Amino acid sequence: MSAGESKTEADLSAPSLTDRLGAHLDATGLLEGAGLALLAVSGGNDSLALLDLLATLGPARGISLLVVHADHGIHPGSADVAGRVRALARERYGIDTAVGELRLGASASETRAREARYRWFRAVQAERDARWLVTAHHADDQVETVLLRLLRGSAGAGLAGIPARGPRGLVRPLLPFRRAELAAHLAAAGIAPLFDDPANADPRHTRSWVRGVLLPLLESRLGAAAPEALLEVARHAGRELLAWDAALDVLPGLEPRLAQGRMDVARSVLGGYDNALAERVLRAAARRCGVQLGPARARRVVAFAAGAASGRRLELGEGVIAEAAFDRLVVSQLPEAWRPEALAGTSGEVPFGPVRLRWSAEPAPEALTRGGWTTWIEPGALTARAARRGERLRPLGSVGHRPVRRLLMEAKVPRLDRDAWPVLERDGEAVWIPGVCRADAAVPRPGSPAVRVDASAS
Numbered sequence: 001m002s003a004g005e006s007k008t009e010a011d012l013s014a015p016s017l018t019d020r021l022g023a024h025l026d027a028t029g030l031l032e033g034a035g036l037a038l039l040a041v042s043g044g045n046d047s048l049a050l051l052d053l054l055a056t057l058g059p060a061r062g063i064s065l066l067v068v069h070a071d072h073g074i075h076p077g078s079a080d081v082a083g084r085v086r087a088l089a090r091e092r093y094g095i096d097t098a099v100g101e102l103r104l105g106a107s108a109s110e111t112r113a114r115e116a117r118y119r120w121f122r123a124v125q126a127e128r129d130a131r132w133l134v135t136a137h138h139a140d141d142q143v144e145t146v147l148l149r150l151l152r153g154s155a156g157a158g159l160a161g162i163p164a165r166g167p168r169g170l171v172r173p174l175l176p177f178r179r180a181e182l183a184a185h186l187a188a189a190g191i192a193p194l195f196d197d198p199a200n201a202d203p204r205h206t207r208s209w210v211r212g213v214l215l216p217l218l219e220s221r222l223g224a225a226a227p228e229a230l231l232e233v234a235r236h237a238g239r240e241l242l243a244w245d246a247a248l249d250v251l252p253g254l255e256p257r258l259a260q261g262r263m264d265v266a267r268s269v270l271g272g273y274d275n276a277l278a279e280r281v282l283r284a285a286a287r288r289c290g291v292q293l294g295p296a297r298a299r300r301v302v303a304f305a306a307g308a309a310s311g312r313r314l315e316l317g318e319g320v321i322a323e324a325a326f327d328r329l330v331v332s333q334l335p336e337a338w339r340p341e342a343l344a345g346t347s348g349e350v351p352f353g354p355v356r357l358r359w360s361a362e363p364a365p366e367a368l369t370r371g372g373w374t375t376w377i378e379p380g381a382l383t384a385r386a387a388r389r390g391e392r393l394r395p396l397g398s399v400g401h402r403p404v405r406r407l408l409m410e411a412k413v414p415r416l417d418r419d420a421w422p423v424l425e426r427d428g429e430a431v432w433i434p435g436v437c438r439a440d441a442a443v444p445r446p447g448s449p450a451v452r453v454d455a456s457a458s
């Protein structure tokens with residue numbers, strides 16, 4: 001038998017990628033139990049491999065599948081890609097597809113596209129009561145992420161890279177596997193990619209530059225040791241995270257109370273720690289409950305906790321808020337649907353909580369109404385945000401100010417929706433609560449340039 005024949009037989013006897021993924025799922029319990037999984041499929045190699053693999057493995061495990069495809073409306077022909085994803089999923093696998101038409105426009109950034117995509121994924125997940133949202137992140141994505149975070153000066157938690165599990169059933173089962181393995185699996189199955197995002201090869205994007213320029217340069221000098229070393233960094237950092245997570249449960253007197261999006265600890269006990277230890281403990285607690293608390297924010301929270309009177313709040317940005325509540329320090333992160341949204345550009349559309357907002361440039365009418373779902377606002381920096389504690393505004397045509405919470409209640413906004421109901425502000429001043437009350441502020445003169453904003457239940 002020749003050396004070539006021996007190699008062929010060895011290759012044939014090696015476990016397939018399907019078998020290896022099945023063993024990985026068994027070992028980790030990533031998709032354990034029955035339920036609906038949303039598969040995020042862009043039409044590229046990686047996500048199509050995810051679809052093919054889980055279409056094979058899912059049914060025997062009691063997992064039903066729904067493909068979710070976000071048509072960002074950024075590239076010409078994106079609607080055609082969506083149609084081909086839908087056709088492949090239905091004709092080859094018998095799986096339905098939900099397509100989100102996001103209509104972001106050609107100028108949308110990668111960040112805005114990602115945020116819009118995940119916002120829509122989560123909306124479908126809630127609507128379909130899906131147990132999991134599954135993405136196709138793989139080992140090469142992990143390598144790029146760790147290298148990017150090294151270059152940005154990330155702390156240890158960041159160097160752990162992309163976790164296999166995320167909040168609310170987010171699962172990444174392909175992290176142990178390389179991009180080339182997924183491409184080989186797809187080629188063997190006779191499936192061609194349906195879409196290749198040109199941004200992936202554009203060196204103007206930092207991640208694309210890392211993928212196409214920096215990593216090949218490192219590998220030309222160090223070979224396969226370069227990506228393997230970065231994966232080892234992620235493994236070491238991951239072990240450190242596990243250790244800090246375990247420490248939370250054994251530190252005396254800290255009494256951490258942790259829930260999704262919220263944590264609180266004993267303030268006096270935290271104050272007895274060295275600052276560096278207090279910061280690290282807070283970051284471990286925040287990570288467990290899904291609150292974004294990096295080193296800089298943790299330092300601010302520790303300083304705040306040391307001197308704040310009960311009832312004081314500290315806004316840390318991106319929906320993260322710290323509050324002194326008697327002897328407890330509370331840190332919470334508003335859901336994405338509650339976070340401030342800029343109404344930028346001459347026109348656009350965004351969801352906010354239970355309301356969808358659309359805006360465009362249009363001259364102001366002769367008069368505005370206090371109620372209703374449409375208004376006109378003088379041009380300026382417009383932002384939709386949740387109502388602030390104790391906030392008041394002066395209704396159109398009124399002489400006195402009214403509490404926003406009282407106005408929401410009088411408009412019969414359901415209690416569960418009040419925290420997420422949008423308040424529009426212009427240059428920092430509240431001007432409108434859609435469907436509830438127009439404020440006597442930023443009212444444009446009749447016929448003058450204005451921003452028209454329409455709201456509807458989303």
